[in-house]
Amino acid sequence: MTTTVLGYPRIGADRELKRATESFWAGGIDAPALDAVGARLRRTVWEALRDAGIAHIPSNTFSYYDHVLDTAVLFDAVPPRFAGVAAGRDGREAELARYFAMARGADDVPPLEMTKWFDTNYHYLVPELSPATRPRLAGRKPLSEYCQARGLGMETRPVLVGPLTFLLLAKPAADAPPGWRPLELLDDLLACYAALLDELGAAGAGWVQLDEPILATDAGRAALPELERAYARLGRVAGRPRLLVQTYFGSIGPDAVAALKRTAVEAIGLDLVTAPDSLRDLAAVSGLGERTLVAGVVDGRNVWRTDVPAALSTLTSLLGLAGEVVVSTSCSLLHVPIDLDAETGLDPALRERLAFARQKADEVVLLGRRLAGGEQAPGAGAGWTRAAAPVPASFVDQRVRARLDALGDAAERVDHEQRSAARAGSAASAAPPLLPTTTIGSFPQTDEVRAARAAHRAGGIDRTEYERRMRAEIDRVIALQEDIGLDVLVHGEPERNDMVQYFAEQLAGYASTRHGWVQSYGSRCVRPPILFGDVSRPEPMTVEWTTYAQSRTARPVKGMLTGPVTMLAWSFVRDDQPPAETARQVALALRDEVADLERAGIRHIQVDEAALRESLPLREEDRADYLTWAVGAFRLATSGVGTTTWIHSHMCYSEFGRIVGAIDALDADVTSVEAARSHMELVEDLAAAGYRRGIGPGVYDIHSPRVPSVAEIEASLRAALRAVRSDRLWVNPDCGLKTRGYAEVEPALRNMVEAARRVRADLAAD
Numbered sequence: 001m002t003t004t005v006l007g008y009p010r011i012g013a014d015r016e017l018k019r020a021t022e023s024f025w026a027g028g029i030d031a032p033a034l035d036a037v038g039a040r041l042r043r044t045v046w047e048a049l050r051d052a053g054i055a056h057i058p059s060n061t062f063s064y065y066d067h068v069l070d071t072a073v074l075f076d077a078v079p080p081r082f083a084g085v086a087a088g089r090d091g092r093e094a095e096l097a098r099y100f101a102m103a104r105g106a107d108d109v110p111p112l113e114m115t116k117w118f119d120t121n122y123h124y125l126v127p128e129l130s131p132a133t134r135p136r137l138a139g140r141k142p143l144s145e146y147c148q149a150r151g152l153g154m155e156t157r158p159v160l161v162g163p164l165t166f167l168l169l170a171k172p173a174a175d176a177p178p179g180w181r182p183l184e185l186l187d188d189l190l191a192c193y194a195a196l197l198d199e200l201g202a203a204g205a206g207w208v209q210l211d212e213p214i215l216a217t218d219a220g221r222a223a224l225p226e227l228e229r230a231y232a233r234l235g236r237v238a239g240r241p242r243l244l245v246q247t248y249f250g251s252i253g254p255d256a257v258a259a260l261k262r263t264a265v266e267a268i269g270l271d272l273v274t275a276p277d278s279l280r281d282l283a284a285v286s287g288l289g290e291r292t293l294v295a296g297v298v299d300g301r302n303v304w305r306t307d308v309p310a311a312l313s314t315l316t317s318l319l320g321l322a323g324e325v326v327v328s329t330s331c332s333l334l335h336v337p338i339d340l341d342a343e344t345g346l347d348p349a350l351r352e353r354l355a356f357a358r359q360k361a362d363e364v365v366l367l368g369r370r371l372a373g374g375e376q377a378p379g380a381g382a383g384w385t386r387a388a389a390p391v392p393a394s395f396v397d398q399r400v401r402a403r404l405d406a407l408g409d410a411a412e413r414v415d416h417e418q419r420s421a422a423r424a425g426s427a428a429s430a431a432p433p434l435l436p437t438t439t440i441g442s443f444p445q446t447d448e449v450r451a452a453r454a455a456h457r458a459g460g461i462d463r464t465e466y467e468r469r470m471r472a473e474i475d476r477v478i479a480l481q482e483d484i485g486l487d488v489l490v491h492g493e494p495e496r497n498d499m500v501q502y503f504a505e506q507l508a509g510y511a512s513t514r515h516g517w518v519q520s521y522g523s524r525c526v527r528p529p530i531l532f533g534d535v536s537r538p539e540p541m542t543v544e545w546t547t548y549a550q551s552r553t554a555r556p557v558k559g560m561l562t563g564p565v566t567m568l569a570w571s572f573v574r575d576d577q578p579p580a581e582t583a584r585q586v587a588l589a590l591r592d593e594v595a596d597l598e599r600a601g602i603r604h605i606q607v608d609e610a611a612l613r614e615s616l617p618l619r620e621e622d623r624a625d626y627l628t629w630a631v632g633a634f635r636l637a638t639s640g641v642g643t644t645t646w647i648h649s650h651m652c653y654s655e656f657g658r659i660v661g662a663i664d665a666l667d668a669d670v671t672s673v674e675a676a677r678s679h680m681e682l683v684e685d686l687a688a689a690g691y692r693r694g695i696g697p698g699v700y701d702i703h704s705p706r707v708p709s710v711a712e713i714e715a716s717l718r719a720a721l722r723a724v725r726s727d728r729l730w731v732n733p734d735c736g737l738k739t740r741g742y743a744e745v746e747p748a749l750r751n752m753v754e755a756a757r758r759v760r761a762d763l764a765a766d
């Protein structure tokens, strides 16, 4: 029985990729040095998979920034504004400069838009296409990585983003005519894929994997004629490698399987973890015939050990439905940390239930051996089974369950309209001026702040000294905000390593890792905590920092919490109960924190639901249920407040149109959302939906180091005012500032405040 994985983390066990790219951007290393790191990282991955015993090793899963960006560059789908970048330089330096400019922007050239990769916390860059785009095979990355592996004695399967997924994830460029869709480039693009397949075949590649996760979405399922046309065309390429069309993140439905069966592709890959009903889809089309089925039975995006008997029984039931069954992960292992062996500090009762990327590769191999030869097969241990490992009593907390039961659905708060009226009549919550200026919460995480935390962790400075330094940072951030003239201040979140991990570290039922890094975007990584048991809050989490900040200023300071949906979305979450249930436990803990903040005199409390949109199920039919529990959890967390406290929320990458109803239902007084990169599109959605609350459409893009001009921000505000009543419009950047430096943040915020003043003056004059 043969085995594979669909992709592997590319950042390196010690985040070597982050260090190398950031050093390259800062001018610390040159292109050959960066390329040497890339080559070493690829080699390490291939060797790890080979040594684990994986039969079919993937290649081209490496990327300096993002695999969708790589695909755009490979096919020369580069918007014209990047043509002038790196003028005067040539060769590899120029190539890399252009590549990173597309990801991060350069001088006056804004980058591509960035958004979430399906329902994960990984971000890809959105290709911009137009009728003027002339796709051509412009690069050699898949080929050269294949050749690198071959030179090391390893035969690999190059992995490509498939044509349908690439086009459906792309957006029409600003100059595309209205109604034009990137899918119109399909035939041109197929010619490029065909040329690439030809090259890869000539180089000796036996297989190529084309990833089509878009088939798990409604958009993908609506494009089955194009799917069939695409793979019929690629199937006809003479001398090509065998083709694996790989799907993941959800079921693709029997029609998509049937469409692929009508083409010459040799293998189809299905995610049997997220979508166990794929089995039914296969049966509905009488299986794959002689084709190979790549069966994703090892969860590629959560950290729980595979229940071996359960996976074996799935695999066994697949045997009659395909010519061959290949044991695999459900998706790329990009989404999990690299090696559990590095985590020596975890509770053994938890640790024995976990598997990271390396351990998952071992599980795939074990399943392959068991399926081929039974328990007696060489190297085939019995494998882990959930049935033999009941949940430890220490993971359960009956008090949390009892409290939630007692609360029932009774936890409702006074609604926004009433709160807004109460505030109007209350001196305690003096209204902010028209177009209030604020930020999303974090200020730059400076080297000093991170170094202090690292020193504290390593025992170099004690807790008192650490806290003294954090307070000094808060002093600085408060003074700066007053000087800039912001209206609603924040403490800046210097004490937080991450907005999810920080809370997870203080909540019972959650564990954190030391080295469990996962790529979020480009060089930025997170260590998703592990939510393994019933959640509760032993002690207040943010009250001291927030009240300290408030003590330093007469202006209101906004308390800052991470909401239940986001706490789940950016963690690895127990899979033994519905997420709705887990979210309620987190919400209950937050509810206590909200109450403590309010009692301590904090008048503005922001509960970030940054991940509300990305967690939206991929299929329309699953969305209503999700939104019901997501909104319910937010309301539970915020329903303890009195009438004069302002509830704020924040969302990233919101594609507002899709969830404006849910945002309304959160009943926050003010919601700040990403809008800068999507050019205030949301404002129109808002007007259309009749949204009645405060809204802060981000007026500039914090993901890029560019400093926006006053005029630019002013224009955004005026655009927003066409759709939003002036007493509901808030002025803020589109996300937290932690990834930026003060050199950019300070002028940007000054420009933002100045733009708000100018627009305010005009409003007053009207």
Ligand SMILES: Nc1nc2c(c(=O)[nH]1)N[C@@H](CNc1ccc(C(=O)N[C@@H](CCC(=O)N[C@@H](CCC(=O)N[C@@H](CCC(=O)O)C(=O)O)C(=O)O)C(=O)O)cc1)CN2
Residues within 6 Å of the ligand: 121, 445, 447, 450, 451, 453, 454, 496, 497, 498, 499, 500, 501, 520, 521, 523, 524, 525, 526, 527, 570, 652, 738, 739
């Ligand atoms: N979980 C999560 N998901 C999210 C976001 C988010 O904020 N959190 N934001 C959106 C965008 N994604 C982002 C993801 C990561 C970062 C980010 O800044 N990550 C940092 C790491 C943050 C962190 O955990 N910092 C720790 C550890 C820092 C560190 O690397 N320490 C060094 C040593 C410290 C030193 O000497 O400098 C080490 O451990 O090796 C801390 O501050 O304590 C990075 O990659 O650089 C930003 C945005 C969407 N998804």
Ligand code: MET
Residues within 6 Å of the ligand: 440, 441, 442, 499, 560, 608, 610, 650, 652, 735, 736, 737, 738
């Ligand atoms: C990714 S959303 C970020 C929200 C958080 N309050 C911050 O400002 O960093």
Ligand SMILES: [Zn+2]
Residues within 6 Å of the ligand: 440, 610, 650, 651, 652, 734, 735, 736
């Ligand atoms: Zn955000």
